Amino acid sequence: MKRRSLQGDNCPIARSLDTIGDWWSLLIVRDALRGRRRFGDFQKSLGLAKNILAARLRKLVADGVMELVPASDGSAYQEYVLTEKGRDLFVILAALRQWGERYLFAPGECDNFLVDAERGEKVAPLRILSKDGRALTPADVTVANRPSPSRTRRTR
Incomplete structure (x- = not known):
């Protein structure tokens, strides 16, 4: 079943999910908020197939959540950094984390x-x-x- 785009939906939640609604995208943003910037670092952290990671990163860049910049160490590599739009997802991830702590873990x-x-x-x-x-x-x-x-x- 092909996923239908929610980009034109009248609901802000639906449009948001069209951009960041799969778990891999949110986990990539989580890792970027923790300081990861390189493709290999995301791949190592997430254990995600390279083709899937590449597709998710391309979508996050296309949607303005991340951008590709020259590597901070001056090498020929490029790095993925969060835009303001991406950094603003911190509140959502913090809320999701707190919900998970409350309902998905036993005490302690x-x-x-x-x-x-x-x-x-x-x-x-x-x-x-x-x-x-x-x-x-x-x-x-x-x-x-x-x-x-x-x-x-x-x-x-």
């Missing part, structure tokens, strides 16, 4: 966690906040549509 089983590098303290659980700082649950939010120009025009 997960032996690594996110730590504030400056203070050495464990990162607090992520929350969705209102503009005034209140913690929101799914029951507290709704999806609103922006008024279309035809609805906002006055008729005579």
